Amino acid sequence: MRVHWFLVSSIADEVSRRRTFAIISHPDAGKSTMTEALALHARVINEAGAIHGKAGRKSTVSDWMEMEKARGISVSSTALQFNYTSSEASPDEEPSVINLVDTPGHADFSEDTYRVLTAVDAAVMLIDAAKGLEPQTLKLFQVCRHRGIPVITVINKWDRPGRTPLELLDEISERIGLTPTPLFWPVGIAGDFRGLRDVRKDEYVHFTRTAGGAKIAPEEHLSTDAALDREGDVWAEAVEETELMTEMGQSHDQEMFLAGQTSPVIFTSAILNFGVRQLLEALVELAPAPHSRTAIDDSEREVTDPFSAVVFKVQAGMDSAHRDRLAFMRIVSGEFERGMVVQHAQTGKPFATKYAMTVVGRDRETVETAYPGDVVGLVNANALSPGDTLYDGAKVQFPPIPSFAPEHFAVVRADSAGKYKQFRKGIEQLGTEGVVQLLRNDVRGDASPVMAAVGPMQFEVVVARMKTEFNVDVQVEHLGYSVARRTDSASADELNRQRGVEVFERNDGALLALFSDKWRLQYIEKEHPSLTLEPLVAAA
Numbered sequence: 001m002r003v004h005w006f007l008v009s010s011i012a013d014e015v016s017r018r019r020t021f022a023i024i025s026h027p028d029a030g031k032s033t034m035t036e037a038l039a040l041h042a043r044v045i046n047e048a049g050a051i052h053g054k055a056g057r058k059s060t061v062s063d064w065m066e067m068e069k070a071r072g073i074s075v076s077s078t079a080l081q082f083n084y085t086s087s088e089a090s091p092d093e094e095p096s097v098i099n100l101v102d103t104p105g106h107a108d109f110s111e112d113t114y115r116v117l118t119a120v121d122a123a124v125m126l127i128d129a130a131k132g133l134e135p136q137t138l139k140l141f142q143v144c145r146h147r148g149i150p151v152i153t154v155i156n157k158w159d160r161p162g163r164t165p166l167e168l169l170d171e172i173s174e175r176i177g178l179t180p181t182p183l184f185w186p187v188g189i190a191g192d193f194r195g196l197r198d199v200r201k202d203e204y205v206h207f208t209r210t211a212g213g214a215k216i217a218p219e220e221h222l223s224t225d226a227a228l229d230r231e232g233d234v235w236a237e238a239v240e241e242t243e244l245m246t247e248m249g250q251s252h253d254q255e256m257f258l259a260g261q262t263s264p265v266i267f268t269s270a271i272l273n274f275g276v277r278q279l280l281e282a283l284v285e286l287a288p289a290p291h292s293r294t295a296i297d298d299s300e301r302e303v304t305d306p307f308s309a310v311v312f313k314v315q316a317g318m319d320s321a322h323r324d325r326l327a328f329m330r331i332v333s334g335e336f337e338r339g340m341v342v343q344h345a346q347t348g349k350p351f352a353t354k355y356a357m358t359v360v361g362r363d364r365e366t367v368e369t370a371y372p373g374d375v376v377g378l379v380n381a382n383a384l385s386p387g388d389t390l391y392d393g394a395k396v397q398f399p400p401i402p403s404f405a406p407e408h409f410a411v412v413r414a415d416s417a418g419k420y421k422q423f424r425k426g427i428e429q430l431g432t433e434g435v436v437q438l439l440r441n442d443v444r445g446d447a448s449p450v451m452a453a454v455g456p457m458q459f460e461v462v463v464a465r466m467k468t469e470f471n472v473d474v475q476v477e478h479l480g481y482s483v484a485r486r487t488d489s490a491s492a493d494e495l496n497r498q499r500g501v502e503v504f505e506r507n508d509g510a511l512l513a514l515f516s517d518k519w520r521l522q523y524i525e526k527e528h529p530s531l532t533l534e535p536l537v538a539a540a
């Protein structure tokens with residue numbers, strides 16, 4: 001009993017010092033630069049690469065990806081783990097363990113980008129101060145909201161001319177109904193970033209630039225009076241604006257933040273390393289530690305229960321020499337030890353974890369032990385698909401990862417009719433794995449199913465994998481639909497009669513109506529208000 005108690009309490013300690021989050025942003029808002037800045041502050045790297053220009057900066061964070069590229073798979077781009085000692089921590093306190101899970105963006109925006117959000121406990125919404133809320137950020141935010149993931153807002157690039165702080169925060173509350181609550185307010189307008197007003201401590205944090213932003217920016221902490229002496233009107237304005245927000249009730253409230261109603265706000269310059277320490281401190285102080293997860297039978301798997309994990313991403317070796325699949329799991333409960341044989345809930349078969357790996361700091365390391373909140377990559381994971389559960393001890397199975405609203409649609413066909421059998425097998429397999437969603441209807445028939453995806457790169461993956469794994473050349477023909485809505489059988493006939501609309505059954509059984517564009521959808525909604533047409537942010 002004593003041993004058991006010791007184990008539980010040590011797992012609880014490990015859990016309480018962990019924070020697992022993702023950065024949600026639109027391309028170019030500064031996610032890579034911020035990742036690097038966080039790594040610099042956690043002393044994973046000694047220098048950020050700005051001094052070497054763009055190429056140098058990019059390579060600093062991504063050079064540990066090079067070795068993975070050589071193998072055709074990327075472990076390290078999926079999760080970065082580092083220790084961070086908070087400046088508020090007592091000397092004998094263990095450092096916090098930060099897991100930053102990457103949300104692939106840019107050209108490789110795909111359903112995986114959304115699935116990553118099922119593996120995190122919090123998100124940092126990174127916004128470019130000159131651009132405000134952008135489309136990809138909005139999409140990712142909707143998934144966070146749907147899943148109840150609390151969001152910290154970061155307004156980045158404050159060193160460059162941009163909008164006013166109040167304008168940016170108004171946009172957030174008006175467009176997405178999230179109430180921003182300032183934690184660190186900029187002193188100096190966008191383009192003249194001098195420092196931050198720590199709203200809760202009522203003090204001024206003044207930053208000094210370092211050459212090329214390569215090092216941690218030195219901070220000076222000043223009282224209100226000293227700040228006024230030093231910065232004059234610029235400080236007074238920061239005080240006035242934050243007081244205005246406080247009067248409007250926009251102050252941090254931990255419960256409202258955790259409930260997804262409010263979002264603490266920090267202004268930063270990732271490139272100058274201003275506000276980056278403040279972001280880390282906010283993550284440690286405010287973001288939730290890993291918590292229990294509800295299983296499909298409605299029971300709760302507590303973090304101190306025996307080992308369990310959810311697979312949230314599966315990556316196939318992109319070159320034909322390495323066909324192995326790599327699965328990433330997020331640990332939900334218990335202690336993971338490399339080599340343990342766990343159970344795969346979906347097949348009831350054992351799964352050996354001899355080749356497990358994680359990323360700690362710069363080097364990919366073979367993981368020996370890991371705890372709830374951590375991400376572990378499993379090699380040789382051909383049996384695993386996103387959403388699968390692995391466990392030890394009492395059986396548990398977590399709900400499948402929902403499918404997300406697709407925006408790209410294409411018919412897929414085998415090049416030659418003789419390969420139909422392999423084609424069918426391959427497409428079914430890729431559909432089950434969640435590489436794309438598969439849609440069918442009687443009119444199109446089985447030989448030419450429609451693939452639905454969040455990003456068009458998913459189609460390329462299908463073409464490549466059909467060729468290398470199933471030896472079938474396929475043709476992809478893009479369809480002119482861009483919006484999907486969930487519907488029901490009672491509405492299907494009427495919808496099929498409409499121009500620019502087609503109804504399909506998805507591989508999970510849901511009925512989806514596809515529309516050529518949102519105007520067509522709006523028109524039909526107006527003309528036929530009784531039809532069932534529900535948005536698909538994260539349809540279960």
Ligand code: G4P
Nearest residue numbers: 026027028029030031032033034054156157160269270271
């Ligand atoms: P991403 O991963 O979100 O796509 O963004 P990334 O970090 O690559 O940053 C995009 C560009 O924005 C980069 O410039 C980067 O240096 C710059 N940037 C990021 N954070 C800041 C910041 O806080 N302040 C300023 N001024 N710039 C920032 P780049 O790749 O050189 O492109 P460009 O600037 O030449 O267009």
